[in-house]
Amino acid sequence: MTPLLLLLLLLRLLCLLPLASAAAALPADFTALLASKSSLSDPTSALVAWDPRLSPSPCRWPHLLCSNRSSVSDAHAPAVVASLLLSNLSLAGAFPPALCSLGSLVHLDLSYNSLTGPLPPCLAALTSLRHLDLAGNAFSGEVPTAYGAGFPSLATLSLAGNGLSGAFPGFLFNVTALEELLLAYIPFAPSPLPEDVSSATRLRLLWLAGCGLVGEIPPSIGSLGSLVNLDLSTNNLTGEIPSSVRRMENAMQIELYSNRLTGSVPEGLGALKKLRFLDASMNRLSGEIPADVFLAPRLESLHLYQNELSGRLPATLGQAPALADLRLFTNRLVGELPPEFGKNCPLEFLDLSDNRISGLIPAALCNAGKLEQLLILNNELVGPIPAELGQCRTLTRVRLPNNRLSGPVPQGLWALPHLYLLELAGNTLSGTVDPTIAMAKNLSQLLISDNRFSGALPAQIGALPALFELSAANNMFSGLLPASLAEVSTLGRLDLRNNSLSGGLPQGVRRWQKLTQLDLADNHLTGTIPPELGELPVLNSLDLSNNELTGDVPVQLENLKLSLFNLSNNRLTGILPPLFSGLMYRDSFVGNPALCRGTCPSGGQSRTARRGLVGTVVSILAAASVVLLLGVAWFCYTYHRSHHGGHAAEPGGGGRGSRPRWVLTSFHKVGFDEDDIVNCLDEDNVVGMGAAGKVYKAVLRRGGEDVAVAVKKLWSGGGKAADGTGKDSFDVEVATLGKIRHRNIVKLWCCFHSGDCRLLVYEYMPNGSLGDLLHGGKGGLLDWLARHRIMVDAAEGLAYLHHDCAPPIVHRDVKSNNILLDAELGAKVADFGVARVIGDGPAAVTAIAGSCGYIAPEYSYTLRVTEKSDVYSFGVVMLELVTGKKPVGAELGDKDLVRWVHGGIEKDGVDSVLDPRLAGSSRDDMVRALHVALLCTSSLPINRPSMRTVVKLLLEAAPCPLESKPPKTAEEKPLDV
Template identity: 40%
Template structure:
């Protein structure tokens, strides 16, 4: 470009800068006009950065006086003044510009569902015409300045749901006499609910749920005569119970007080709320009978009283609840008969009564209303036959009747219920043939018929579209194993053990790409093991024991690279043990006992792991230590292999010498390269105000400051000049140059996250070669180091339960509070850090993904997870999702309960999950273990004085999290709710202390 043009261009840029400066000065001293509104909007756009294609792309200045009125999300009055600014779901980043206070004609300000950060802009107090203010679903933090409410006297809607605001609930809200909708939920407000909120008489909606509130629920809220919806549960821990005065809230339609530690009885006065359509009181400690007066809730559609300590029977008066669609009473102590009128409720869709003490049979007409979608009555004492009308409306999705005393045949009609997605009938006394239609239902992902008395054969035609789990174990089923099982392309678990199957194993089954576990033990299966077993690369467990199999063990079985358990015991197998098995590094359990195997037991490799019991009962097997013949090669292939091995050793020795020479020559160059690297410019990117410089951070990268090393990098402790301690993680395998694959943008997203149970990422320092992440420092280190170290005995019950709850809340935020959600990918006790008060903070969230995307191939352990924490489905999907995080968190809970490490303490490659299951299984051989017996068998002996009830709850949550099928695991939000109760309920008594 010619110099004259360059000079002209520079003059133009300078002129533009002077103009913007001049306009900014004018804004501070002029009366706002439509022109001012345009400039303010451009200021707002600058502060709120959006991605390309976002809703702000058309915010471009033009010659038109009212061009800003055509901006997306902007509406104007007849004078071209902005009256509405509604920009949601973009998403936007950055902050709200303080100039927004100059839009003094603004009536509607909606900036919800973005990623805005920063504190609440005090300048909003100048928007005296504002009626609607919605900043929900962002990442804003700090206190809400009470001074703003002095100018917002016209405000009717104030919604800041799901941010990171903290401090006490603002009392000055009572000045807003026109306020109808107030939603402060999903934040970190603490303290008590101000009793003066009753003065906001215009209030129709009050949402305080999802905070950390305490104290008693103020009875004064009952004076809000216009209130229609009240949400005050979840994460808060109130004292006392439900104020009986709430029965006077005559306009109330929605009352949600779930999961907030309520005690006492349910007030009978609630039965006076004639307009109430939803009553949620689940996950509390409510006791006593269900008040018969609730039958007065004639408009009620949804009733959830689950997870409490309620006793007695379902009130007869509930027959009057004709509008009811959902009835959840599970996990209580209710008993008696399930009333027959339940089947007559015309709109009932969901009936969940599991884990109670109900007896007798199900109502014979249940489902005849044609609306039923979910029925779960597991773990009661119910008997009788399955009602024939459950799927009359062709809408039934979930049928769970397990662990009861049901008997008789399963109705054929259910086999034609195309809407079913999950069927669990195990642990009953059903008999007859399983209706063949069950195996062809298009939406079913789980069929569980184990531990019954089913007979007959399986159908020859099987085509269930998405079936992932099929368990038929411990029945009396006969006939061949159908080859048509190969049509179940999504099958992950096939459990046919303890039946009377005969015939050969269909080779087609091993074409199932996702099949992870196959158990056909204790049948009458004959024939050879198909060589096609090598096709099923996803197998982790194979159990063909106690059958009549013959022939040799296929050498191709060694191609199953992730197989961990192989049980071929108690068959008629012959020939030699394939020497190839010694290269199966994932195989930790091998049982070939009681066959007709011969020849030597191979040495070395994985055979060093197996016990002698793996080979007992084979009289023709010999060990090289005792039989000279075993010292000789058994065939020419092995002899050739030995010669080849000698040649390979020579090559390896020469290679090692060459490598050592190379490293010696490279050492000097490496030292020089380090010096050059340190001389390059570092850049500090802060995510909040930091009172130190980049040089202060780099200065801490010394050997004596190292406090941890892992697959993702090295962690240093840094002491800043202002006295602040930080943790500095030096990442390996990452680059911050031009080709960083979005690493910087991803890290900046993590830096905006604010949650009390997530380690704060304060900023990051980078140059062309290295990334340094700066975290808040956690004085008590990681949970794993403390729990499994010499001080583990000092971490007692209440601390462990608190850590479990806090870590769950942190993960819950990543999964449910971030948009898009963040999957941790490496949940483990070493990534749960403890501050000076031993409060838990989740660390290294999301980093596995970002390291992988930046090309850190050596960090695959971080991407895939850590050994002992990896979910089973990773073996065949090679990817992780949020349910993989849930599994890993379940392992952490088992660590807290047992005090044991996830691996390395149980022998033979058994991890903590398998050990717990094995321990419970051994108990069941004596008698059916109670929850208490199961817990006492595995609990950390260093623990004392804990509540057995609380420990059982933690154990049950852990076992649900480590369910083999990912679909069976709860979400992290459900985990938080299940753990939300106190760790030491007052009843029943502590059995361990007696």
């Protein structure tokens, strides 16, 4: 060893001596803290101040409190640690066993970190410990049985949101000092509650949501007289709600939703003087609602929706003193509502939809002046809408469609200042739309189709700054279309079919840049079709049939991508533009005898028609050229094959002209072959195009019905994965999707390949990608309930890849364009061309895969791929759904969406970043989802939750409890790749 090296080593030892000396002089508790610090990963340096050199008085170290026996002025006094508060500090590693030596510890909080490994049995021996919170970590294994025999002083035990396994630890009810037990969202094996839980007489909070409970709720639950909050929701509990719950005299909240409970709602709940919230929705409860439940003096919220309840609503509903939120939709309730309903309670939210309730709408519903949402759709209500509702200025959402309501709408109802949805369709309402509608500045959807409204639409309807949908079909409106309608730049749907409207379309329709549907069929409209309609970028449904329109078909309409196009039965003249001359559009123009294809017999042609003729000639010449080129190409191809080998010939063929042999690899039972697929690869069937290739829609006739599939044809000679591995994206996608079975992962039916030509055949998703729907101008079609469901579906698909596949699969290109939507807007994750299977740790790549705006910040400099990279990308997708913005774009300036959201919140608050197309009543739900998105897009990977946790957080943030999903099928079992 050189003298210089020896000197440096000596200096280093001298520097460490003060630390060693100071640590040796510390009381035992603080020595244990230093040992714990050394065993934990501390990426945010939260514990850096735990250093006797920096702070010689350990009781002044952050995140801890000393007991009164300690002396903060003397570092050598026999101090003891009473509270250790280390929540949400990104700490990682196993539980530090040194903490079990803190004999005076009263409060230990390690919640919402990234701690792993088993729970430490030694904690049960801490005789002073009263509060233990280990929630939101990644602890695994079973709950130690020592916990049931120890903890003589423990009042609070929270293990919620960990990855624990084994049977439900019913022995915890033997911890007699326990006041709060929180075991929610832990994947225990299906287990029943103990028959006898009466030992835990001090329990005030029992939170057991989503933890695998089966069997019946034990009657002994009623002996927990101290219980304030009981939550057994989102399990598979069966049997009846025990009548003993009426003995829980201190109960304030009872949550039993999303189980499989049967029988009736027990009587006697009205005697619970402190009961405020009761939710037994999404079960199989039957019978009548007991009359006494509405007499509970403090009952604010009653949710019994999606059950099989029957009979009449009891008259005591009109006497409810504190009821603010009543949701009984989707039951079998009949009869009339008590006329006093609302007179004695501060009603805010009422949903009685999908029952058979009859009679009048009670006039007193808004007596307290607090009613915000009134939903009684699909019932048998009769009579007029009460005039009193027109004075209810707090209303934001009124849905009364498909009843038997009659008479005029109260004048004040048209003008409510906070109302954003007024849905009255499917009744026999009459009268006119009042001009005072101009005062409804928040009105986004006016849905009044299938009634008997008459008169002219008022000009003031064009003064509504947020109007997205005006649906007034099948009424008796007459007069001109208001010219002011053209001023409504927010308009997304306009449906005035089957009225008696006259005159022409308003001038200036180019302002309808968000319009997706225009239906003015079956009226008496005259004049010409505005060429500006062809400039509307997202219009996909245009129906002007059965009117008296004249003039040419504007050639500009060729610019539109239309799924529905109907100009039939008008008085249109001239030559059709070339695109519309084919048989595909034959039915779009019937009943216009003066329209012609090619040359009109009269020889007289308008300027538009002449352009159409020129276009037709050019099209014919172009087609002839293509045919000639194809013929030459085919000759060269067959000549090359016959002289140089080429592809293998079809069996039984051989020789020149044989077709290439397709190799089929099937992953599900299919009833089609390569001919069925190849024959559909026509440019008219292209539904998408990307970096990997084109996607076609193929409609196949099987079993007497049409079946649609999506066919991805990879670019010839391309398809290399974009990560520098040299792997072919075709092989990657086949290897990945061929073995995956999950309802939220797009299904790969089969694949074909022949030489350089590769075809992947998927299930067809009729609503396309989330990106197209959200950013293509149809985002207003997605209300918050739909957006939240898409989040949950996509999160469950990614959670399956990360947690249920062994080894895990990382998608690496999570984005809104790779989330596809089925007919019911259910979401499935797609496009696995750059996916990677990872082992015990992060996988190294040599190039970045992913899309701009979605790539996790650490990915660009580490080139290490983990599940947390997908979590970040999914967080960006969530931000798209919350804000309505693209991940990058001119409207964000030089920022990506994550930085734009952070900047907007800091400058103008949370409301400034929420999608303005969604109504204000979803604000709180959107904010909860925004918080989850911000967690997912944390700059530090360790701070991001797992996808399994993301699913739980989203379910907890649901705008209303989601419908119970079916259990995993055999096609969704854990995967060994």
